[in-house]
Amino acid sequence: MRSIFLPILTFAAHVAAQAENTYTATATDDVEKARATAKTLSPTSHVQGKAFNRLAIIWLENTDYDMAIGDPNLAWVAKQGITLSNYHAVTHPSQPNYMASIGGDYLGMQHDEFTQVDKNVSTVIDLLEDKGISWGHYQEDMPYSGFEGMAYVNQKNGKNDYVRKHNPAVSYNANAGIIDRLAVIKNLTTFYKDLEAETLPQWMFITPNMTSDGHDTSVTVAGTWTRTFLEPLLKDKRFMQNTLVLVTFDENETYTIQNRILAVLLGDAVPANLVGTTDNSYYSHYSEIATAEANWDLHTLGRFDVGANVFKLVADKTGDTVRPWSGDVPLKDMYFNSSYAGPLNDDKGGNKRYPAPNVALDGCGLHSRTVLPAIKKAWKGSKAPVYYTSSLETPDGQHPPKGYAPSD
Template identity: 80%
Template structure:
């Protein structure tokens, strides 16, 4: 039986509208009934960014850097943009990378089980909504908008085509308790409807199914799907409206080498002078957060997003300078292949307390501070805080203070 990760902190969220995980049934009749009545929204906003006005994030699965860049279709996409040659995942397996990429920490997770994360743990969604920026997720083969189930199999071949672990927003109770937030977590087919209606959001996370993303297939399948999806869009003015596209992978496949993955930046927001170039700056999945925060001058989450490098082509417009990794452990000795202890870790001992965000952290030359609602929710909470504004992030072999694994 799948474990349900529950927490001990009191939930504190202002978006509560229902009990989380209401829409999890997968029986044919239940899905048909829910699909017929599921709330679906396509909010539209036009908030100008400093380097881009729209961000589309596409994640693929479980491929070493050299194997990914060797795929002819991904290599073709790389020539259309900027290849990030020093981009790292956070840990293994898939799910902690997905959840960490939108909240600034994977909270010790080392599994792909059904997870609910406390309602007072905020994500990029809170930051975007604070500035009135529309967002959405597009999940291939998700049965209907707002589905919260563990997986949904292909009704023709029985494959696990949609999986919750690749849907970062739905694992956070702050989102699962809001009908309006669930309503913008939609099937990929609605992407094309929104494209036709000019109702695409400004921030979007796009997840192919388990075949298309290479998880249950291979890099050739993933590369073919990605080029087939993106190539028409690169010349579509309905999509290319000062748009930045990030294509990357959740994690590499080989656990005995450094967890480095391919990442490519594309779109009409990429300056012509940078097309076909490489960027060797150190980045990781937290850089996705830092880049969004810098571009729209958002608040921060007070976690590892604060110290992450902003993508250089964006930093050139925002004033955020790329930094190099500097000890005490050299980057070459950091493998990011295992998770430290924490509230979502099912295996190792150590602290199970949710760490608190660093409420005093600032970045961007003092312009970006922690979101006021986060400060209100966590002020006075005795939870330990291990975040700083440094670039260097921990892994299982080099855990944050107080979160070392124990036997």
């Protein structure tokens, strides 16, 4: 089925569909009742991209780069595409990295607790919908579409299965407040139904459960799951439709070394001459947003997405320049192992104000993309601090944005 999306902040007609906190109960009876009536949608679209027409993002958990690339199955995955050998997470622990990957900042978060981000904070979802591009989250063992609870354990053995902290869209109230957005945040089983029906979205975020992703097990389990999931899909013409797949991790395991993680680009959108190669350009989770923006000529969020490097595979076709890290602090001295202060930081002290997007970052000398008009409208006249620029270099807890040190 086809669906016309509405951009964020213009959904007054959807007031009746507000749903944040409606689907958070985790008791078995409550889950069963909600499952019986939960709405599930599979909107499709066919917006042509400059380098790919479909982007599938798969995240695994908590593994150092060398350990990941040393796993036989992940090494096999790497040989199918381009290894991004200089890709970095942005902080610790898990949840702020997931949040950053769609929102362009982690807003100081340094925990995995139940979080709800204010409704006027936008994500890549708003950018996609603005251009009519379908999207979806596929979450292994999520009990039903739109579930907003903290976790749902395996009902047979009590092990961790689905966890909210690995589901970035649901923690933003701009998404959790709209039934039709919750309806495309679905169990991974629906991926195969959508594949069979040829109703997969153009942008998707895929999260294995806490066993499959290696969090509660090992990189061996994560590698096995990844190859088992991807190998048949790489030969499936229903999935391989100018498709780019990103396989990466949320963060590394060892906090005392730089937070560098394995990332691989593969799929039929990767030219044959690049299969089995390595790209040593600097990337971070913000590059996931920037790459989608460049490929589909989306607007921007006005946050760290604006200056992030676009994956070179894509930049070569969009005209974006892939830049080296050249800040006052050398990359070798940036560890990205702790968070700066902010509204989602629950430590004592520090600035708790939401930073405003930099609505002046139009063009910015890097590209012609502009901040989403709805974001400009929502933040017009805001007195909130602004710390975003068009720079590639981003802060961490040891080098915080001005005004957001822990003591501020």
